[in-house]
Amino acid sequence: MTFPVAKAEMLIRRPVSEVYEAFIDPAITSKFWFTRGSARLEAGKQVQWDWDMYGASAPVQVLELEVNKRIVIHWGTNAEWTFTAQSENETFVTITDSGFEGEAEEVVQQAIGSTEGFTIVLCGLKAYLEHGIQLNLVYDKAPYAHVNKPEVTDEQDDSGEVEFT
Structure with a gap:
């Protein structure tokens, strides 16, 4: 059996250095993906990513970093980000995820879920x-699964961030 590889891609209209940094620095990544990360990504180090709304966390082993080009991690599966500058202010991001385990149907479902999840992250x-807007897509993906439910208001500050109270 050939094992599936999840893949999500998106053009981001920002310089490659800014797009790469958004995944390295948890202070930025927490604006569009997880609730918090324990530290910046560094090759050979382990960090933890938390999704407080789901009561979930993941240990993340950073395997490789190529500044402004590539990130490779292991977090139960093997995920790789590639960053390709299309122009001075455009970056094409590709994320692949592989190494799913289980019976054939489970592996397929994991790959589908990973593709969906990374597509949401890229959006x-x-x-x-x-645009400076926090869409809270990961938060809103599975509201029935929240273990910590802060009230979301439609108030935004000047940065475009939605307030959680």
């Missing part, structure tokens, strides 16, 4: 970096 990244 959130695009909105945040291009």
